[in-house]
Amino acid sequence: MASGQLTLRAPCGFYPRAVLTACRRAGVRFSITARVDKAIQRTIAAIPEKAWVPIPY
Numbered sequence: 001m002a003s004g005q006l007t008l009r010a011p012c013g014f015y016p017r018a019v020l021t022a023c024r025r026a027g028v029r030f031s032i033t034a035r036v037d038k039a040i041q042r043t044i045a046a047i048p049e050k051a052w053v054p055i056p057y
Contacts, residue, residue: 007031007055031055 008023008030015032023030034040 005029029055 006026006028008019008028010019010030010032012033012035015034019032020030022028
């Protein structure tokens, strides 16, 4: 990981839109666990394969 670069890893209680928006604005990479329901399944299925980016730890 490059010096000065942040990565947020959070459990399912931390995925409100405000957290995601703040991460995007600050250039923070993020990985957030979400409760999987039908809406989440549809959203994930709609993400193009090329859009997935691995996070190096």
